Amino acid sequence: MSAETLRSPDLSVTLSDGSAVPLKEFWKNRGLVLVFLRHFG
Amino acid sequence: MRRNRVRFEKAGANLLLVGMGTPGECSDFKNKFDVPFPMVSDPEKKLYQAFELKQMPPWKALSPALALKGISAVARGHGLGIPVGDVRQLPGVFVIDRKGSVAFSWPADDPSGHPSVEEILSAVDSLRRPAK
Numbered sequence: 001m002s003a004e005t006l007r008s009p010d011l012s013v014t015l016s017d018g019s020a021v022p023l024k025e026f027w028k029n030r031g032l033v034l035v036f037l038r039h040f041g
Numbered sequence: 042m043r044r045n046r047v048r049f050e051k052a053g054a055n056l057l058l059v060g061m062g063t064p065g066e067c068s069d070f071k072n073k074f075d076v077p078f079p080m081v082s083d084p085e086k087k088l089y090q091a092f093e094l095k096q097m098p099p100w101k102a103l104s105p106a107l108a109l110k111g112i113s114a115v116a117r118g119h120g121l122g123i124p125v126g127d128v129r130q131l132p133g134v135f136v137i138d139r140k141g142s143v144a145f146s147w148p149a150d151d152p153s154g155h156p157s158v159e160e161i162l163s164a165v166d167s168l169r170r171p172a173k
Contacts, residue, residue: 008141009091013059013081016067023088026079027137031054031144031168033161036094036133038152039126040060040070 008032045158046077052165054136059083061126070125089130094148097129101152136164144168 008027012020026032049056058080060067067082081088134156136145145164147156 039124
């Protein structure tokens with residue numbers, strides 16, 4: 001996904017505590033830095 | 042990122058990690074590395090796919106250069122373990138503004154690269170500037 005005109009997908013995400021939260025809850029008030037990791041372990 | 046938590050907080054953006062583990066595996070990761078940010082569990086890679094992040098070609102996963110980077114990581118104390126997630130999945134960083142638009146996009150082409158903290162903070166700063 002490139003910047004400029006594209007929008008964040010309207011998805012619900014599952015957090016590490018098992019709760020489901022709409023992704024927009026993280027950007028709607030403050031903006032969001034979303035960091036995708038590689039594999040870990 | 043963890044070391045720069047205060048700078049991100051001052052810049053005024055939330056920070057969210059996304060990993061390919063189950064909720065339990067992501068929780069263990071957060072505890073192990075004392076990660077102060079929320080973390081998304083995405084074992085099916087739905088969010089990775091929604092942001093169009095690429096997979097590393099198989100020939101690159103077997104390259105000597107990548108093997109050397111792995112050895113270097115072990116030498117720095119990262120240890121060896123069973124990988125959690127798709128080892129070919131490439132990472133990425135995105136900054137999303139308060140309207141849901143992608144203001145900064147950095148999909149990795151290489152597993153070892155990453156944008157600098159300064160680049161990301163500059164993108165976060167731009168969210169606070171009035172629209173032209």
